[in-house]
Amino acid sequence: MRQYIRHLAEVPIELQSAEFDSTDVDTVNDISHGGLSFSSPRRFKVGAVVQMSITVVDPVFKAYARISWCENRGDYYDIGAEFLEVEDSFRARMVEQVCRIEKYRQEQREQHGRELTSTEAATEWIRKFASDFPGAGDR
Secondary structure (H helix, E strand, O other): OOOOOOEEEEEEEEEEEOOOOOOEEEEEEEEOOOEEEEEEOOOOOOOOEEEEEEOOOOOOEEEEEEEEEEEEOOOOEEEEEEEOOHHHHHHHHHHHHHHHHHHHHHHHHHHHOOOOOHHHHHHHHHHHHHHHOOOOOOO
């Protein structure tokens, strides 16, 4: 049973583990205050520690997490990971917010032909959506 409300993220993530020689690039499914879940074609061992990197933001988000569950979905696995450091949960939520703002900026360009700077997109997104974006105290 989950202890925290999870929030849709859709953020690309790179994973490194002592189990594998290569870096996996997967997609975060959702982020909570305790960790995140992602989908991968590769099975991860429960209890394994992985280093996560989200490179679409500057500075790059890096954190360590422990795999808490891994469920086979046929041709891929859904995997849950718990952050090892409490402050990484807050940092991951900020990464999610930055990614949502950038997605908003791209949607405005593609759907409405509007070219927004990052600051303009952030200002609009915050005005329109920040009240619906759960904060650090929400569970």
